[in-house]
Amino acid sequence: MAVTTAGRGRRRAVARGTGATLADRLEALERQGYRATPQRRAILAAVLGAGRINVSAEEVCGRAKALCPTVNLATTYRTLDLLKRLGIVRRVTYGDGRGVFCANPDPHYHGTCLQCGAVVDLPRGRIADVLEREQRGLTDPAFAVVGHRVEFYGYCDACRSAGRTGAIL
Amino acid sequence: MAVTTAGRGRRRAVARGTGATLADRLEALERQGYRATPQRRAILAAVLGAGRINVSAEEVCGRAKALCPTVNLATTYRTLDLLKRLGIVRRVTYGDGRGVFCANPDPHYHGTCLQCGAVVDLPRGRIADVLEREQRGLTDPAFAVVGHRVEFYGYCDACRSAGRTGAIL
DNA sequence: TATGCGTTGAGAATGACTCTCATCGGCCCC
DNA sequence: GGGGCCGATGAGAGTCATTCTCAACGCATA
Numbered sequence: 001m002a003v004t005t006a007g008r009g010r011r012r013a014v015a016r017g018t019g020a021t022l023a024d025r026l027e028a029l030e031r032q033g034y035r036a037t038p039q040r041r042a043i044l045a046a047v048l049g050a051g052r053i054n055v056s057a058e059e060v061c062g063r064a065k066a067l068c069p070t071v072n073l074a075t076t077y078r079t080l081d082l083l084k085r086l087g088i089v090r091r092v093t094y095g096d097g098r099g100v101f102c103a104n105p106d107p108h109y110h111g112t113c114l115q116c117g118a119v120v121d122l123p124r125g126r127i128a129d130v131l132e133r134e135q136r137g138l139t140d141p142a143f144a145v146v147g148h149r150v151e152f153y154g155y156c157d158a159c160r161s162a163g164r165t166g167a168i169l
Numbered sequence: 170m171a172v173t174t175a176g177r178g179r180r181r182a183v184a185r186g187t188g189a190t191l192a193d194r195l196e197a198l199e200r201q202g203y204r205a206t207p208q209r210r211a212i213l214a215a216v217l218g219a220g221r222i223n224v225s226a227e228e229v230c231g232r233a234k235a236l237c238p239t240v241n242l243a244t245t246y247r248t249l250d251l252l253k254r255l256g257i258v259r260r261v262t263y264g265d266g267r268g269v270f271c272a273n274p275d276p277h278y279h280g281t282c283l284q285c286g287a288v289v290d291l292p293r294g295r296i297a298d299v300l301e302r303e304q305r306g307l308t309d310p311a312f313a314v315v316g317h318r319v320e321f322y323g324y325c326d327a328c329r330s331a332g333r334t335g336a337i338l
Numbered sequence: 339t340a341t342g343c344g345t346t347g348a349g350a351a352t353g354a355c356t357c358t359c360a361t362c363g364g365c366c367c368c
Numbered sequence: 369g370g371g372g373c374c375g376a377t378g379a380g381a382g383t384c385a386t387t388c389t390c391a392a393c394g395c396a397t398a
Contacts, residue, residue, distance in 0.1 A: 072379075074377085093262055
């Protein structure tokens with residue numbers, strides 16, 4: 001993975017994240033010995049094209065089809081799984097169990113819209129530091145904590161703009 | 170274990186939080202106008218009997234069958250959904266999308282075992298206060314936060330005891 | 339007892355995801 | 369250039385968790 005200078009000021013050494021372009025990620029794929037086929041390019045471009053909004057496998061397939069008509073749903077799942085294993089994309093799970101994919105491989109949190117179910121990337125900010133500190137102090141005889149994931153509930157921009165904020169938590 | 174209408178003689182199944190017993194919850198069910206049928210009693214007892222370990226619908230069905238042999242998987246899902254709507258049980262989703270149910274209706278966090286996938290209730294402790302304070306300060310133009318959920322990763326007691334702690338995050 | 343309706347079991351349907359298998363198509367060696 | 373190897377693909381079947389449908393059951397009330 002080509003490490004860009006974009007994340008220089010960050011403490012974490014994972015600079016492949018927000019700064020990594022489509023080309024960077026395709027290069028990473030090839031460096032691991034996998035072919036950058038037209039289908040894989042289209043699928044990766046589809047995930048990247050969604051920006052901060054996380055997309056389902058079916059959505060990725062639809063978007064990828066517009067770029068490469070031969071893309072198939074099975075190939076989409078296979079490719080997303082491959083990209084996930086290589087750390088190029090992440091998979092998160094909706095409250096209802098549906099999986100969505102995001103192109104931001106850096107640790108971050110997610111916001112799930114209570115109204116439309118959209119999953120949006122959120123910056124970790126100070127919360128991560130606080131949680132990591134607290135997590136070390138969390139001593140429970142029944143469970144040894146090694147990491148955490150936070151999911152925020154709320155309303156996405158589109159639903160708020162449309163005045164749809166009535167769903168209950 | 171027989172399904173009794175009152176928790177007579179039994180220790181409280183869930184002594185934390187509200188301290189609601191099986192009898193309390195059945196009463197809540199009836200107060201809302203629903204019948205406390207043998208199947209529903211068995212299903213509720215099955216969830217309560219799991220204690221701090223959260224159980225899948227299939228597991229609940231299996232445990233409930235031991236108490237009331239006529240319990241069916243469809244009835245289990247229906248009843249769990251009803252109990253969830255009444256706030257008597259909670260449903261949380263595994264990382265892989267599978268749903269598990271817990272009898273603790275109070276807000277709390279969950280620990281998912283990286284090795285065996287078990288989901289364990291964890292106390293919120295100081296983390297909740299810290300997160301709620303931070304959450305109010307989280308101003309993002311794309312998302313309005315109203316609540317949060319934390320999932321910790323780690324190793325459950327059984328896996329640690331057996332030395333199975335090799336799974337990667 | 340009769341009636342109404344909430345609840346049930348069985349099994350089909352659904353939706354997300356995974357697997358299988360024949361085929362395609364780069365790449366390497368001759 | 370030709371042939372073989374093997375990774376990658378599309379189509380469709382299979383799996384798994386969950387939900388829906390529908391006829392039958394059984395409790396409560398009249």
